[in-house]
Amino acid sequence: MVFEKRKNLPQQGFHMEITFYKYQGTGNDFVMIDDRSEAFPERDLALVQRLCDRRFGIGADGLILIRNKQGYDFEMIYFNADGSQSMCGNGARCAVAFSKFLGIIDQRTSFWAIDGAHDARVAGDWVELGMRDVLSLSNAGVDFFVNTGSPHHVRYVENVADYPVFEEGRKIRFSSEYAPGGTNVNFITPLSEDELYVRTYERGVENETLSCGTGVTACALVYGFQNQLNEVNIKTPGGNLRVRFTKAADGSFTDILLIGPAEQVFEGKISVQ
Numbered sequence: 001m002v003f004e005k006r007k008n009l010p011q012q013g014f015h016m017e018i019t020f021y022k023y024q025g026t027g028n029d030f031v032m033i034d035d036r037s038e039a040f041p042e043r044d045l046a047l048v049q050r051l052c053d054r055r056f057g058i059g060a061d062g063l064i065l066i067r068n069k070q071g072y073d074f075e076m077i078y079f080n081a082d083g084s085q086s087m088c089g090n091g092a093r094c095a096v097a098f099s100k101f102l103g104i105i106d107q108r109t110s111f112w113a114i115d116g117a118h119d120a121r122v123a124g125d126w127v128e129l130g131m132r133d134v135l136s137l138s139n140a141g142v143d144f145f146v147n148t149g150s151p152h153h154v155r156y157v158e159n160v161a162d163y164p165v166f167e168e169g170r171k172i173r174f175s176s177e178y179a180p181g182g183t184n185v186n187f188i189t190p191l192s193e194d195e196l197y198v199r200t201y202e203r204g205v206e207n208e209t210l211s212c213g214t215g216v217t218a219c220a221l222v223y224g225f226q227n228q229l230n231e232v233n234i235k236t237p238g239g240n241l242r243v244r245f246t247k248a249a250d251g252s253f254t255d256i257l258l259i260g261p262a263e264q265v266f267e268g269k270i271s272v273q
C-alpha cells in the first residue's frame with residue numbers, strides 16, 4: 001500500500017512502523033493499537049485520519065489506542081475516523097477482546113475511557129460491556145435524545161430498512177439544535193415487542209455505520225422506557241446486539257449492559273512517513 005506523502009509531517013524525517021490489529025463489532029470496525037509504550041503521536045490527527053482512510057490507509061470507522069492507566073487494567077483512547085474523540089461502545093467491546101488477546105486481562109476487567117470507568121466480561125466471542133449510568137432521556141421535538149457516553153438523537157420511522165439514513169441523518173447531525181458538537185442519529189423500527197431494527201448515521205465518520213454501540217444502547221433505553229422493558233434485542237445491518245438495564249424510579253437508567261460479538265479480523269504492519 002503506497003501512501004501519498006503526508007503534508008503536515010510532525011517533524012522532518014518522520015517515519016513510523018505501526019503494528020496494528022483490525023477488529024470489528026457487528027460491522028463497526030476499528031484499527032486497534034497496543035500503545036502501552038505511548039509511542040503513537042495521538043495529537044497527529046492527520047495520521048489518525050490517514051490510518052482510517054479506506055483507500056489511502058488501513059480503513060476503519062475509528063482508531064483505538066490501548067494504554068496503561070493507574071488503578072485500571074487499561075485505558076482505551078478512541079478516535080472517530082475524522083480524528084474527533086468520544087466514547088465508543090462497539091469499540092470498547094473490541095478493546096476488551098483485544099486486551100484479553102494481549103494477555104492484559106482474563107475474563108473480567110475494569111478499564112478507563114473518555115466517559116469514565118467501565119466494567120466488562122468476556123464470554124467466548126461476545127463481550128458484556130457495562131455502560132455508564134444515564135440520568136434521563138430527553139424529548140427532541142417528536143423524537144428523543146440521550147447521551148450514552150456519546151450523544152444520540154433517536155427517531156422512530158415506518159420502515160428503517162428503506163429509510164434515507166445518510167440524507168436525513170446528516171440534516172439532524174448538522175442542525176443548529178446540536179451545534180457546535182453535533183450528534184449521532186439513530187432511526188428505529190420495532191420488529192416485535194422486545195426487538196428493534198436500528199440504523200445509525202455516525203458523527204465523526206460522517207456516514208452510516210453498520211452499527212453503533214452507544215447508539216443501540218440509546219435506542220434500547222428509549223424503547224424500553226416506553227414499553228416497560230429492561231432488555232431489548234437490537235438488529236443492525238452489521239449484526240445483532242442486546243441491551244439490558246435497570247430503570248430507576250427517578251427516570252435514570254443503571255446497570256446498563258451492551259452485549260455483543262467482538263472479533264479480530266487481521267493483524268498488520270504499516271509504515272508511515
Ligand SMILES: N[C@@H](CCC[C@H](N)C(=O)O)C(=O)O
Nearest residue numbers: 086088089090150212213214
Ligand atoms: N461507533 C461508536 C460511536 C463512536 C462515537 C460517535 N461516532 C461519536 O462521535 O459520538 C459506538 O459504537 O458507540
